Amino acid sequence: MSHLTLYVIHTESLRARQQNMQQAVKTIQAVGQEAGWRVDVQYVLTPNPSDLNIKDLEARIKYEPTGEAEVDAHLHTLNVQELSNLEKHRSVWRTCAEKAGCSVLLNSLNMVIEDDVTFVPESKGLADLFALWAKTPPSATYHLIPLCLANQKCKLLHSKEAYVVTPVGARNLFAATQQIRFNARGHLSLWAATNTANVHYPTERITVDGSKLGIFPSSIHTHNHLVFNRDYMEMLELAKSEALDVGTLNKYWTVAASMRSPDLCHLLGVMYHRAGKHEKAQQLFLTALQEMAARGGLLTTGSEIMTNAINIHKFLQADLAMAYASKEPLKYSDKTALL
Numbered sequence: 610m611s612h613l614t615l616y617v618i619h620t621e622s623l624r625a626r627q628q629n630m631q632q633a634v635k636t637i638q639a640v641g642q643e644a645g646w647r648v649d650v651q652y653v654l655t656p657n658p659s660d661l662n663i664k665d666l667e668a669r670i671k672y673e674p675t676g677e678a679e680v681d682a683h684l685h686t687l688n689v690q691e692l693s694n695l696e697k698h699r700s701v702w703r704t705c706a707e708k709a710g711c712s713v714l715l716n717s718l719n720m721v722i723e724d725d726v727t728f729v730p731e732s733k734g735l736a737d738l739f740a741l742w743a744k745t746p747p748s749a750t751y752h753l754i755p756l757c758l759a760n761q762k763c764k765l766l767h768s769k770e771a772y773v774v775t776p777v778g779a780r781n782l783f784a785a786t787q788q789i790r791f792n793a794r795g796h797l798s799l800w801a802a803t804n805t806a807n808v809h810y811p812t813e814r815i816t817v818d819g820s821k822l823g824i825f826p827s828s829i830h831t832h833n834h835l836v837f838n839r840d841y842m843e844m845l846e847l848a849k850s851e852a853l854d855v856g857t858l859n860k861y862w863t864v865a866a867s868m869r870s871p872d873l874c875h876l877l878g879v880m881y882h883r884a885g886k887h888e889k890a891q892q893l894f895l896t897a898l899q900e901m902a903a904r905g906g907l908l909t910t911g912s913e914i915m916t917n918a919i920n921i922h923k924f925l926q927a928d929l930a931m932a933y934a935s936k937e938p939l940k941y942s943d944k945t946a947l948l
Contacts, residue, residue, distance in 0.1 A: 611646045611743055612717040613637075616701045618653045618694070619724040623828055623905040629819060630724040637720070637735070644739035651704075653697050658689040666692055670789045677802050679764040683795045690829035690907055691792040698793045699786055705779030718742065719774050720756075725819035726770040734815040751809040752778025753801060759814045764802040767836060768818035769794045778807065792829070823870030826906025832913055833872045840864045841873050844880065853884040862889075871897040871906055875914045878921075887924040894918040 615637055619630055634650055641648040674681045687695075698721070705719045728735065735756070747754060756771040774782070781804070786796050801808045817837050820827045827833035835841035844861055847853070858880055865874045878893030898918045901908050908915055 611746075613641055613646050613648045614705075614717065614719050615648055615650045616653055616704075616719065616721045617650060617724065618697045618701070618721065620657060620693075620828060620905075621654055622657075623724060623825075625904040626724040626819075626825055629727070629824070633722060633724075633726050633728070636728060637722070640736050641739050644736065645743050646739055653701055655700075656693055656696050658693045661689060661692060661696070663689075666789065669787065672790060675790065675799055677764060677799060680791070680795060680799045680802055683765055683791055683798070687789070687792055688829070688907075692789070694829050695786065695789065695793045695796065698797075699783055702774070702779040702783040702786075705774060705776050706783050707776075709776035709780050718747070719776070719779065720771070721774060722771045722816075723769070723818075725825050727817050727819045727822065727824065729814055729817060732813065732815055734811055734813045738811065738815070747773070747775075747809065750807055751775070752781065752804070752807045753797075754809045754811070755797075755801070756811065756815040757818065758810050759812060764798060766794055766798045766801065768821055769797050770818040771816040772797070823868055823873050826871045826901050826904055828905055828907055831907050831909055831911060835870065835872050838870075838873065841870075841876065844873070844876050848876065848880055848883075853880055855881075855884050855886060858884060858886075865893060865896075869896065869900050871900045871904075871914060874900070875917065878917065882917075882921065882924070887921060891918075891921045891925065894921055 615634065617630060617634060619626070638648045638650070670687070672684050672686070674684065701719075701721055708717070708719075738756075752775045754773040755766065755769075756773065757768045758766060778800075782796070782800055785800055790796070791799065819825050820833060821835055821837045823835045823838045823841060834845070840861060847857065858877065861877050865877050874893045874897040878890040878897065881887070881893065882890035894914065894917050897914045898908075900906070901912075901914060
């Protein structure tokens with residue numbers, strides 16, 4: 610019987626993701642077992658941001674360009690949440706690398722998923738892959754198989770919520786990330802871009818990053834583009850217009866009310882603000898803030914959602930009157946303007 614080890618990257622404090630994560634695990638186990646695979650599950654829960662030895666990490670961080678322009682454009686100062694996520698992936702790669710050269714594990718594969726993974730509706734891609742691999746294991750030259758992509762054309766991967774990695778690929782990735790340049794997505798992108806002969810892309814997308822759909826807020830980024838959400842991308846294109854039509858914006862109000870995605874609510878709030886509808890903008894900013902807090906999204910003093918939820922009050926006359934009457938000093942500077 611062929612053997613799959615499923616590594617699940619999760620942060621225990623993100624309780625809003627646990628049901629989704631368990632459903633994803635059950636789906637993979639069911640599909641794998643039907644195709645004759647034994648699926649063992651290992652949860653990767655550490656290191657959390659509070660576990661990191663920042664001094665040791667700082668010695669490894671060097672934001673040096675690699676010569677791959679598209680990937681180098683992703684260079685940025687990493688926050689502790691990104692570093693924690695990268696180190697969780699590295700712990701998987703270290704474990705998988707130890708299997709390299711073990712003949713007993715020739716018919717074994719390693720799959721890595723994150724807790725926000727979702728499956729493309731009605732896709733049979735996962736079942737087809739399991740059935741194919743049961744008959745013919747992946748080519749010995751394919752050491753990385755992203756399940757979140759199909760026929761990748763750009764070098765910077767859009768997401769990293771699910772992939773298959775061989776012991777050899779894991780060993781190479783672990784070694785390549787001893788020096789930290791990027792977050793996990795950036796390093797996977799760099800390795801894929803520089804080892805194209807060792808990367809296989811399925812003919813169809815199998816998984817989608819739930820954080821990029823708007824199902825969950827991002828737990829590692831304060832600004833999160835919902836690149837896989839059609840309504841959000843339509844709104845983002847519309848936001849480029851100099852004049853925003855309120856009637857058009859109202860069409861997206863129902864979408865925001867039903868999804869309650871912090872990132873979608875925030876973008877729509879910015880658009881209502883630009884259209885002069887500050888009360889609606891305030892509603893959306895506060896909803897975004899509440900949903901971020903309730904669902905484990907990353908909130909910092911530099912978060913655009915946090916900043917705009919505060920700054921919108923200066924555009925509301927009733928709030929201004931109350932502010933002028935108050936003798937309490939403001940707790941936040943007025944220097945940061947709305948988007």
